[in-house]
Amino acid sequence: MLDIIFYIFAALTILSAILVPVSRNPVNGAMFMIVSFVSTACLYVLLNAYFLAVLQILVYAGAIIVLFLFIIMLLNVEQVKTLRPSFFSQIAGLLALCILSLGVGSLFLSGSANPSPELAVSAGSGIARNFGYMLFTKYMLPFQVSGFMLLVSMIGVILLSKKINVEVPSRKEQGDA
Amino acid sequence: MSPDYGVFKTFAEANQWLAIWPELAYGTLALLLLMLEVLFPRYKNTLIPRVALTGQAILLVVLAATIRRVASPDAFGELLQFSVTGNIMRVFFAACGLAVCYIGGVYLKRERLPRVEFFHMVMVISAGMMLLVQSTHFIMLFVALETVTISLYLLVSYCRTSVASLEAGFKYLIQGGLSSAILLFGMVLIYGSAGNPLLPGTAGDPLAYSDIRVFFELNAHNYVAVIGALMVVSGVCFKIAAVPFHVWVGDIYQGAPTPVTAFLAVASKASGFIVLLGLVLGPFLPLAYIFKPLLAALAVITILFGNIAGVGQQNVKRIMGMSGIAHAGYLLIGVVAAFSVEMAVSAILFYLFVYMLASFGVFSVMAHVSREDDSIMLLEDYGDLLKDNPFLGSVLVVGLGSLAGIPPLAGFMGKLILFIAAFQAQLYVLLGVAIVGVVISISYYFGWIKAAVFRNPEVEPVHSTLYIPSRTMRVFMGVLTLLTISVGLYQGILSFVF
Structure with missing residues (x-):
C-alpha cells in the first residue's frame, strides 16, 4: 500500500x-x-x-x-514567444542527454552504484526538538553566519532598489531605466 | 514540568566562541557601522568611514601580532580547524578588506554612492572568508561560502547607476548560483555515500572532513562519491577561475566597480585556493590518483588560456581578469606540487601575499584613472601617465612589473619559490608550460607599461580624467609599492608566512 x-x-x-x-x-x-x-x-x-x-x-x-x-x-x-533553439544546440543537447543516460545506466547496470538496503527509522528524526537542539549546539555558528547572510541580502536589496538620491549626477541616470 | 536549565549550560559549553574573536570582531564592527549610520546620519560621510577604516587597521595589527597564537583545535568541534595557516589567511583577508575599503572609500565618494553599506559588506565578506578557509565541515563551508558570494553579488552591482555594473551583478548571480548548485550537489552525493551504513568506513558525520577522509580511504573507487568530490572541486574551481570555469571573469571584472574587481581578483581567489588546498589535501587526499592529474591538466589549460587571451585585450579590467586566470594557473601548479612537497603550501601563501601587494597597487591606480564609465577604460587611456603624474605612473609600472615577474620585484620571487616547489615535486612539464605562459604574459603587461610610458602619436589623445590621489592615498600606494620592491629584495619581510 x-x-x-x-x-x-x-x-x-x-x-x-x-x-x-x-x-x-x-x-x-x-x-x-x-x-x-x-x-x-x-x-x-x-x-x-x-x-x-x-x-x-x-x-x-x-x-x-x-x-x-x-x-x-x-x-x-x-506569454513568452516561441524560441526555437538552433540546430547546433539541439544536437548538442541530444548528445549530452545520450552521454548522461549512458553514464547513469552503466553506473546502475554494472552494480557500481551504492547499495541501498532498507534502513531502520532512527527514532525522533522527525521532531522539531532534535533539529533545534542541533541548531543551537553543534551548528550554532553556521546558524549565526546565515543570519549575517540574510542581513547582507536585505541591505543589498534596499541599496539596489531604493530611490536614487538627488545628488547623483544626471549623466548616470540613463542606467536607471 | 519544571524548566530544564541544564540545557542552557549545554548550549553555552558547546562552542568556545573566543576562538573566533577576529570574525566576531569583524561582525560586530560591521553591525556597529550600520547602527552608527542610523543614530548619527549627519556623520555618514565623515566620521563613520573613519571608524570603519580605523577599526579594520587596528584589527589587522592585532591579528598580525597574534599570528602564532592558535586556538585549541576542538574549540568548534568539527566545524572549524584552527591553524597557523588559518591565522595567516586571517591577516591576508584583513589586509584585503582594509585595502578594498580604502580604495572603495575614495571611489565611492567620487561616484556619490553610499559608503557605509559598502564597508559593512566588505567586513562581512572578510569575516566570511576567514571562516571559509578554516572550515572543516561542509555545512560550515557552504554557509560561509554563500555569505561571501551573496555579498559579492551585491558589491558587483553596487554601482547601480551604471548599466555595466548591474549587468555584471546579474551575470555573477546566475553563474555563481550555478556553481553553488554544483558544489552543493557534490556535497549531497558525498553525504549520501559516506552515510551509507552498508559501505566500509561509514562516517558518523558524513559532512565532516575527517570522517569523509576515513570513508574515502576505504572507498577510493566508489563512483558516486568520486563524482561528488569532483563536483565539489568544480564548484571551488569556479571561485578561483580555473579554465573551464572561467567564463564569468571577463564581463564581471569589467563591469564591477574597480575596488570590487580588486576584491574579486585577490581575496575571493585566495580563499578559493585555500579551500581547494584544504579539500584535496584533507578529505579528498585518498583520491589523489584522480585529482593530481586533473589539477595538473587544469593548470596547463588555465595558464595557456589566461595568457593567450590576455594578449589581444585592450580593456584594462579584462587584462587584469585574464592575468588573474593565468596567476590562478601558476597557483594550481603549487596545489599539484603540494601533494608531494610540503613547502608548496608556503609557496602558495607567499605568492598570494605578493599577488595581493601588486594587484592592489595596480587597482588603486586604475581607480584614479577614469572616465565617466570606468568599465570601458582602454590601454590608450593610460597614454603618458608616467609624464602626467609620475607617482601614479611609477606605482603602475612597479605593480605590473611584479605581476609579470620581473626580477628585482616581489612577483619574481613569488614565482621563483613556486617554481622551485614544482621542481622539487618533479613537475617538469607543468614548469615548462608555466615558463611559456610567463613569457607570453610579458607581452600584455609590457603593452600596458608601454601605453603608460609613451603615447601613440597616431591616436588622438583621449579625454580620460586623472584624479590626483590624496595625501593618505599616496602613502597607501607608496607602502604597497615599497613593499613590492623590498619583498623582492629581502623576503624576510613576509617571514611570518614561512
Whole structure:
C-alpha cells in the first residue's frame, strides 16, 4: 500500500517538475512548482520526516512560491514567444542527454552504484526538538553566519532598489531605466 | 514540568566562541557601522568611514601580532580547524578588506554612492572568508561560502547607476548560483555515500572532513562519491577561475566597480585556493590518483588560456581578469606540487601575499584613472601617465612589473619559490608550460607599461580624467609599492608566512 502511494507521489513530483520549464505561461509554471513541492512534502511524510514535510510546505510551497508569483505579476510577463533553439544546440543537447543516460545506466547496470538496503527509522528524526537542539549546539555558528547572510541580502536589496538620491549626477541616470 | 536549565549550560559549553574573536570582531564592527549610520546620519560621510577604516587597521595589527597564537583545535568541534595557516589567511583577508575599503572609500565618494553599506559588506565578506578557509565541515563551508558570494553579488552591482555594473551583478548571480548548485550537489552525493551504513568506513558525520577522509580511504573507487568530490572541486574551481570555469571573469571584472574587481581578483581567489588546498589535501587526499592529474591538466589549460587571451585585450579590467586566470594557473601548479612537497603550501601563501601587494597597487591606480564609465577604460587611456603624474605612473609600472615577474620585484620571487616547489615535486612539464605562459604574459603587461610610458602619436589623445590621489592615498600606494620592491629584495619581510 505504502509503495503505491510512494510511486504515485514520486510520479507526480517528476511530472510536475518537468512541466515547470515546459509550460509557456510563467504562472502555470509556478503552479506546477507548487504541485511538485507538495508532492515532495508527501514523500517526506512517507519517510516519517514530518518536520521536514511541514517546513517544505511552509517555506517552499508557501513563501517562495508567493514570492515567485509576486515577481511574475510585478514584471507583468506576457506569454513568452516561441524560441526555437538552433540546430547546433539541439544536437548538442541530444548528445549530452545520450552521454548522461549512458553514464547513469552503466553506473546502475554494472552494480557500481551504492547499495541501498532498507534502513531502520532512527527514532525522533522527525521532531522539531532534535533539529533545534542541533541548531543551537553543534551548528550554532553556521546558524549565526546565515543570519549575517540574510542581513547582507536585505541591505543589498534596499541599496539596489531604493530611490536614487538627488545628488547623483544626471549623466548616470540613463542606467536607471 | 519544571524548566530544564541544564540545557542552557549545554548550549553555552558547546562552542568556545573566543576562538573566533577576529570574525566576531569583524561582525560586530560591521553591525556597529550600520547602527552608527542610523543614530548619527549627519556623520555618514565623515566620521563613520573613519571608524570603519580605523577599526579594520587596528584589527589587522592585532591579528598580525597574534599570528602564532592558535586556538585549541576542538574549540568548534568539527566545524572549524584552527591553524597557523588559518591565522595567516586571517591577516591576508584583513589586509584585503582594509585595502578594498580604502580604495572603495575614495571611489565611492567620487561616484556619490553610499559608503557605509559598502564597508559593512566588505567586513562581512572578510569575516566570511576567514571562516571559509578554516572550515572543516561542509555545512560550515557552504554557509560561509554563500555569505561571501551573496555579498559579492551585491558589491558587483553596487554601482547601480551604471548599466555595466548591474549587468555584471546579474551575470555573477546566475553563474555563481550555478556553481553553488554544483558544489552543493557534490556535497549531497558525498553525504549520501559516506552515510551509507552498508559501505566500509561509514562516517558518523558524513559532512565532516575527517570522517569523509576515513570513508574515502576505504572507498577510493566508489563512483558516486568520486563524482561528488569532483563536483565539489568544480564548484571551488569556479571561485578561483580555473579554465573551464572561467567564463564569468571577463564581463564581471569589467563591469564591477574597480575596488570590487580588486576584491574579486585577490581575496575571493585566495580563499578559493585555500579551500581547494584544504579539500584535496584533507578529505579528498585518498583520491589523489584522480585529482593530481586533473589539477595538473587544469593548470596547463588555465595558464595557456589566461595568457593567450590576455594578449589581444585592450580593456584594462579584462587584462587584469585574464592575468588573474593565468596567476590562478601558476597557483594550481603549487596545489599539484603540494601533494608531494610540503613547502608548496608556503609557496602558495607567499605568492598570494605578493599577488595581493601588486594587484592592489595596480587597482588603486586604475581607480584614479577614469572616465565617466570606468568599465570601458582602454590601454590608450593610460597614454603618458608616467609624464602626467609620475607617482601614479611609477606605482603602475612597479605593480605590473611584479605581476609579470620581473626580477628585482616581489612577483619574481613569488614565482621563483613556486617554481622551485614544482621542481622539487618533479613537475617538469607543468614548469615548462608555466615558463611559456610567463613569457607570453610579458607581452600584455609590457603593452600596458608601454601605453603608460609613451603615447601613440597616431591616436588622438583621449579625454580620460586623472584624479590626483590624496595625501593618505599616496602613502597607501607608496607602502604597497615599497613593499613590492623590498619583498623582492629581502623576503624576510613576509617571514611570518614561512
